[in-house]
Amino acid sequence: MSIKSSAITPEKVYKRRRVLMAAGAGVLGVPLINKAYGLFQDKQEVEAPFPQVVSLPGEKNQPLIPTPYETITTYNNYYEFGVGKDDPSKAAKTLTTSPWSVDIGGEGSDKPGRYDIADIKGESAIENHIYRFRCVEAWSMVIPWNGIKLSDVIKFALPNSKAKYVRFTTINDPQQMPNAGWAGGPYVEGLTIEEAMNPLTLLSTGIYDKPLEQQNGAPIRLVVPWKYGFKYAKSIVKIELVEKMPKNTWWLQNKREYGFYANVNPQFSHPRWTQATERVIGELGRKPTLLYNGYAQEVAHLYPDLDNRLYFY
Amino acid sequence: MGLRWLPLATQRHLMNTGLCLLLILGSFEAIMGPDLVSNLRDFTGTYGAYLLVASLLFTPLSHRFKWVKRNLWMRRNIGVWGFIYAAAHLVIWIVLEFYFDWALMLDEIKGNLFILLGIFAFFLLVPMALTSNNRAVKFLSFRKWQLLHCLTYLAIPSVIAHHFMAQKTAESEPLFMGLVLILVFIWRYRHVH
Numbered sequence: 296m297s298i299k300s301s302a303i304t305p306e307k308v309y310k311r312r313r314v315l316m317a318a319g320a321g322v323l324g325v326p327l328i329n330k331a332y333g334l335f336q337d338k339q340e341v342e343a344p345f346p347q348v349v350s351l352p353g354e355k356n357q358p359l360i361p362t363p364y365e366t367i368t369t370y371n372n373y374y375e376f377g378v379g380k381d382d383p384s385k386a387a388k389t390l391t392t393s394p395w396s397v398d399i400g401g402e403g404s405d406k407p408g409r410y411d412i413a414d415i416k417g418e419s420a421i422e423n424h425i426y427r428f429r430c431v432e433a434w435s436m437v438i439p440w441n442g443i444k445l446s447d448v449i450k451f452a453l454p455n456s457k458a459k460y461v462r463f464t465t466i467n468d469p470q471q472m473p474n475a476g477w478a479g480g481p482y483v484e485g486l487t488i489e490e491a492m493n494p495l496t497l498l499s500t501g502i503y504d505k506p507l508e509q510q511n512g513a514p515i516r517l518v519v520p521w522k523y524g525f526k527y528a529k530s531i532v533k534i535e536l537v538e539k540m541p542k543n544t545w546w547l548q549n550k551r552e553y554g555f556y557a558n559v560n561p562q563f564s565h566p567r568w569t570q571a572t573e574r575v576i577g578e579l580g581r582k583p584t585l586l587y588n589g590y591a592q593e594v595a596h597l598y599p600d601l602d603n604r605l606y607f608y
Numbered sequence: 609m610g611l612r613w614l615p616l617a618t619q620r621h622l623m624n625t626g627l628c629l630l631l632i633l634g635s636f637e638a639i640m641g642p643d644l645v646s647n648l649r650d651f652t653g654t655y656g657a658y659l660l661v662a663s664l665l666f667t668p669l670s671h672r673f674k675w676v677k678r679n680l681w682m683r684r685n686i687g688v689w690g691f692i693y694a695a696a697h698l699v700i701w702i703v704l705e706f707y708f709d710w711a712l713m714l715d716e717i718k719g720n721l722f723i724l725l726g727i728f729a730f731f732l733l734v735p736m737a738l739t740s741n742n743r744a745v746k747f748l749s750f751r752k753w754q755l756l757h758c759l760t761y762l763a764i765p766s767v768i769a770h771h772f773m774a775q776k777t778a779e780s781e782p783l784f785m786g787l788v789l790i791l792v793f794i795w796r797y798r799h800v801h
Contacts, residue, residue, distance in 0.1 A: 378776075380641075
């Protein structure tokens with residue numbers, strides 16, 4: 296499998312290419328699209344600005360080419376700012392992300408308190424990770440995240456024996472978010488403590504070495520690369536270590552279509568669409584979806600039963 | 609509309625050109641976005657649904673408004689363009705979304721009511737689009753033609769259900785179109801009785 300597209304393309308070239316892609320689609324017919332698309336590609340391979348941290352067995356020499364920054368910052372799901380993909384990038388500037396503090400607590404924490412984001416970041420080193428990003432809507436990107444390990448923050452909160460799950464809460468302020476409370480309250484997500492302690496799990500503070508934009512969940516958002524994108528709680532104001540499994544927003548919205556674990560698995564389809572393949576944003580065609588989004592080596596041990604649908608929606 | 613002084617044929621051409629331009633410009637804008645596939649798919653689907661619902665409004669409104677009655681001919685053009693948008697929507701789905709991967713498409717369709725409804729509606733629209741010309745009316749006789757075109761009352765609700773079910777959450781737009789449809793049906797019922 297080859298990964299095409301270049302990471303950094305001048306906007307003009309990028310837009311012109313779209314027209315060519317469409318023209319190609321219309322005129323040449325589909326079998327030729329990929330060929331035509333290849334011809335229009337900029338040939339220079341952009342050096343990945345980030346170290347590859349995680350790769351796939353057998354695919355170690357295939358670097359992930361990050362999606363262009365412009366795409367990552369204009370194609371977003373952030374319902375508090377509107378349900379269209381381009382709504383958040385237009386509307387989210389109204390969110391003030393500095394100063395920002397995060398409440399850390401819950402019955403599982405022996406050191407609860409309100410912490411300034413600088414203190415949280417200051418406790419641990421910023422890491423760079425290029426991860427695949429797979430949305431439950433069957434599209435994907437590759438994102439070069441900057442962030443800290445969630446496990447560092449949890450250790451900082453001194454977890455006790457009651458810390459079985461971690462509950463994340465997104466800011467929900469009608470003053471700053473035009474569609475706040477769309478789900479009847481703040482956006483809530485959750486992980487098991489084992490998932491939260493996994494070294495892949497990040498609290499991201501930036502993309503491409505730039506501070507997160509509001510539409511991407513500034514100033515701090517969750518990153519769990521083996522799960523569907525809705526698990527990545529954005530603009531987090533509260534992190535709680537709890538004993539009971541948190542009821543996450545999309546699960547509450549539609550229990551048939553969204554669950555708690557939401558691990559990527561091509562074998563288990565969403566009730567309304569197949570998860571076997573995905574559309575790579577900015578490219579034509581589809582590519583096969585990987586079990587645990589390609590991170591099986593790192594996380595498969597967390598889920599003893601591969602046939603249990605509970606884990607995969 | 610202040611275009612009454614123009615010959616009818618010219619008015620018709622203007623309208624067709626306008627709806628064609630909308631399709632081209634809308635597609636162009638969709639292509640400029642980060643995800644051209646879903647943008648094109650959603651633009652053609654949504655605007656096709658608008659046009660089809662609009663085509664149903666002509667009959668009830670013509671009883672209330674003289675302007676609509678005078679321009680009843682527009683219904684055919686709007687309906688046919690609604691079909692063209694729907695056809696573009698289907699082609700985009702087959703070509704750009706699935707790349708002619710029929711097995712994968714089948715996998716997606718299987719047990720998936722919202723896609724089935726969309727396909728069902730499209731197949732109902734085909735005979736109506738094909739007979740949207742004066743020759744077909746003559747060939748079929750008006751009564752048979754009219755009977756055939758009653759299929760809209762099955763096809764367009766299916767389109768709106770398809771649109772509604774395609775959303776992740778209950779969205780106001782398809783709900784509003786559903787409401788409009790219900791009003792049309794109430795009017796129809798009361799008009800017949």
